[in-house]
Amino acid sequence: MVSCLRRWLWLLLLLAPLAQAAEKTPSPAAVRIGLTPVFLDDQAAFVSAWRIYLEARLHRPVTFVQRGSYRETVDMLREGKLDFAWVCGYPYVRNRDVFRLLAVPLYKGEPLYQSYIIVPAGDKQTRSISDLRGKVFAFSDPDSNSGHLYPEYLLAKRDETAAGFFSKTFYTWSHRKVVEAVASGLAQGGAVDGYVWDTLVFSHPELTNKTRVIAESPQFGHPPFVASRSVSPQLFDDMQKALVNMVHDPEGSPMLAILNLDGFVYGDPHLFDGIAEMFQFIEARRNAASQRH
Amino acid sequence: MLHLKDISLWYKIPLRVAALVIVTAGVLASVLVYRSISDLHDNLTANATRVGRLVADTLVEPILHDDVWRAFEVVNLPFRSMPNQASDQSAEYVLVLDTHNLVYVSNKPDRFPMMRAPEISEPSIATYLNTPAQPWPDEMAVVDAPASNALFLLTPIKSDGVRIGTLVMNYSKTPFSIRLRSLTRDAILITLLVLAALLPLGVYWGRRMASPLLQLSDAMKRIGPHLPAPEEIRLEESKDEIGLLAKSFKAMLGELKEKEQLQQQIITSDRLAALGRLASGVAHEINNPLGGMLNAISTFKRHGEQDPITLKTLSILERGLLQIKETVAALLVEARAQTRPFDLNDVADICTLVQPDTDKKQVNFTREIDIVEAQPISSTLVRQVIINLLLNAFHATQPHGHVHLHIYCDREHLFVDVINDGSHIPQDKVSYLFEPFTTLSEGGSGLGLWVIYQIVQQLGGLITVQSEPDRTQFTVQLPLEKPHE
Missing domain, CATH: 1.10.287 (Helix Hairpins)
Known part of the structure; x- marks a missing residue:
């Protein structure tokens, strides 16, 4: 067990300078794409294959950049350190002024997805988020729509805040780990990306079997690919085509199958209006609360 | 009642050897088991201590940042044993307690939910870890909890010298006792195998050691009024x-x-x-x-x-x-005054004189004369001795029997052997053989051997008889007279 941890630490030590090097001295022409855990980004082999696929379509080197939180990726995109990023709809609507919508994944034929509220499978009583009062609740990322904003909104509508309603909340920084936290019993409830949970049902049923979905949100715009303002129109178009054409590509469609997606579409910014409304609702309540004080 | 000291060496030595072998094997096996278990214990403690220190250090940041998930991953990852694979050295459960001794996180959240006192789930913890008598240690501590069959390793989690939590690792002793049982079983098995090999060998050696002693004691027992013949005593020859x-x-x-x-x-x-x-x-x-x-x-x-x-x-x-x-x-046999020395003519005379007797009984009379020149000894007496011996021999032997005469000498003595194959002289009669009127056969005067004995005595010689079935030998040894100066 020590060796396991030690190996893990060594790996981190070894990878850290590599990651830094990649960040500091990218090839001038390299396309830098930020990835976040809006999909199952812990599949290194798949990510590598996808990179090669995109390099062939863009005729340029591609670098995928993975970070521990949405915020870091979003900040890097804002600062122009990334060209594109696959982020959640929530950071997109908050940065609509600086990000351009590139493509939206098609899930079950629609560019939409849901947030699931899950509890441990052993918990047979809980029927809605209201039953989770005083429990430990796991969020995925503070900047996640499905993993944070939606449950916050649910509570706000009940005139509650997460801090007051739950005895304890924590972030796992990934949807998959929310499922793990709930499955292990560490948290008695969690909010998770419905697309990720559905995908895990196929790839890791032993994990999802230990959890039970008690509530599904309305449909929101699926976490989109967005582009930095600084990206050239040429690259923007190339990248957009590369993603949208994946479904027609004999090499691309198996990758979509792995992603459990039906393809990418150009997407309409209004897809994310629902997220923006929830955000504004919570903001308004916060402002009202701070004014009351 | 039979005392141990009265038991024969035949049993006692093998028994002692066997006892020694059993005791040695038993002691060795016990020592080995004890060593293995104490090694196992030491390994577990050393391993747990190392892991505890590492995990406690790694936990500082997640706790300071209230990052429950990372803390969970830290405590979960190294202690997650492989499914379906019981490991001796993985912790049963790991708790991270906050400064109020409530569970901050554990690797078994089902059993130890967050923000609850651990003793609610596991009352034994309070008994061993949280009593005033045993306050939370400021340094790393290993607490043996015999009643709960577990070992607790307590490691303070400190940031800048301030305790921000405590890492509690619980190691069940059940794998320990399983290991002890299997070790003991193996040790007993090996001991039995060793005994199976050594015991017969030990008993054999014991017997080997005892047997010369037993032979000796047997031989000693046979010494009574009559001494046994040397060839009847069988004793092993060795240099020990x-x-x-x-x-x-x-x-x-x-x-x-x-x-x-x-x-x-x-x-x-x-x-x-x-x-x-x-x-x-x-x-x-x-x-x-x-x-x-x-x-x-x-x-x-x-x-x-x-x-x-x-x-x-x-x-x-x-x-x-x-x-x-x-x-x-x-x-009244009396040595006459000195006569002439004994020479080969005397031998020829003797042969002539006994001729009628040999003829009468058809005796096969052989002679072996190893003297050449005259010997300085009274020929009359020697002739009388030899003739008497020969006549006795002819008398004792069966018809067509065999009589052998051997005359030889060394520097100081003349020897005469007369050997016949007639009936043998019983041992009890040998002592009285030379007394007068002792007859061994019908018709003898009983004075022949008496006369021979008297002559031999007077000449200062010796006469011996060796008689066994089919062979009776009289040997006369007579001193030669020293040449006159």
Whole structure:
């Protein structure tokens, strides 16, 4: 067990300078794409294959950049350190002024997805988020729509805040780990990306079997690919085509199958209006609360 | 009641060897088991201590940042044992307690939910870890909790010297006792195997060790009024102490035997000497009146009346007196004054003289004469001795039997061996063989061997007899006279 941890630490030590090097001295022409855990980004082999696929379509080197939180990726995109990023709809609507919508994944034929509220499978009583009062609740990322904003909104509508309603909340920084936290019993409830949970049902049923979905949100715009303002129109178009054409590509469609997606579409910014409304609702309540004080 | 000390060595030595083997094997096995278990314990403690320190250090940041998930991953990852694989050295559960001793996170959230006192889920923890008598240690501590069959490793989580939490690792001792059982079972099995191999060997060695002692004790038991013959005593020859003892015992037995024989000889020769003295005394006392009586008869025959009846009576008296005289003369053997030396002519004479007897019985008479020149010893007496011995031999042997005469000498002695294949002389008669009137067969005078003995005695020699079935040997050893200066 020590060796396991030690190996893990060594790996981190070894990878850290590599990651830094990649960040500091990218090839001038390299396309830098930020990835976040809006999909199952812990599949290194798949990510590598996808990179090669995109390099062939863009005729340029591609670098995928993975970070521990949405915020870091979003900040890097804002600062122009990334060209594109696959982020959640929530950071997109908050940065609509600086990000351009590139493509939206098609899930079950629609560019939409849901947030699931899950509890441990052993918990047979809980029927809605209201039953989770005083429990430990796991969020995925503070900047996640499905993993944070939606449950916050649910509570706000009940005139509650997460801090007051739950005895304890924590972030796992990934949807998959929310499922793990709930499955292990560490948290008695969690909010998770419905697309990720559905995908895990196929790839890791032993994990999802230990959890039970008690509530599904309305449909929101699926976490989109967005582009930095600084990206050239040429690259923007190339990248957009590369993603949208994946479904027609004999090499691309198996990758979509792995992603459990039906393809990418150009997407309409209004897809994310629902997220923006929830955000504004919570903001308004916060402002009202701070004014009351 | 049978005491242990009374048991025969035949059983006692193998029993002791077996006991020694069993005790040794038992002690070795126990020591090995004890060592293995204590090694296991030490390994577990050392391993747990290392892991505890590492995990406690890694936990500082997640706790400071209230990052529950990372803290969970830290405590979960290293202690997650492989499914379906019981490991001796993985913690049963790991708790991270906050400063109020509530569960901050654990790797078994089902059992130890967050923000609850651990003793709610596991009351034994309070008994061992949280009593005033045993306050939370400020340094790493290993607490043995015998009642809950577990070991607790307590590691303070400190940031900048301030305790921000405590890492509690619980190691079940069940794998321990399973290991102890399997080790003990193996040890017993190996011990039994070793015993199965060593015990027969030990018993065999024990028997080997005991057997010469038993032989010795057996031999000693047989020494009674009669000494056993050396060939009847079977003792192992070796150069160890027991071998030396056996050797000494044999030597002692030989000496005893020799002494016994010597005693027998002394008794015999004493008796014969006394008889000789008595015989010569009686002979002298008889010879004096006998001479007078014979003279008187002779005188009366010459000068008295020649009445035929008287003459007849006198001659009867005279014959009787002469027979007495002969008998007395035979008893009174006296070495005559020096005669000529004994030479090969004497041997030829002897052969001629005994010829009629050999012919009569068709005896196969062989001779082996190893003297060439005349030997300085009285030929008359030697001839008498040899003739008497030969006549006895012819008499003892069966018709067509075999008699062998061997005459030889060294610088100081003349030896005469007379060997016949006739009936053998019983042991109990050998002691009386040389006494007068001892006859071994019908028709003997009983004086032949007496005369031989007396002559040999007077010449200062020795006569011995060795008799076994089909072979009786008389050996006469006579000293040669020293040449006159």
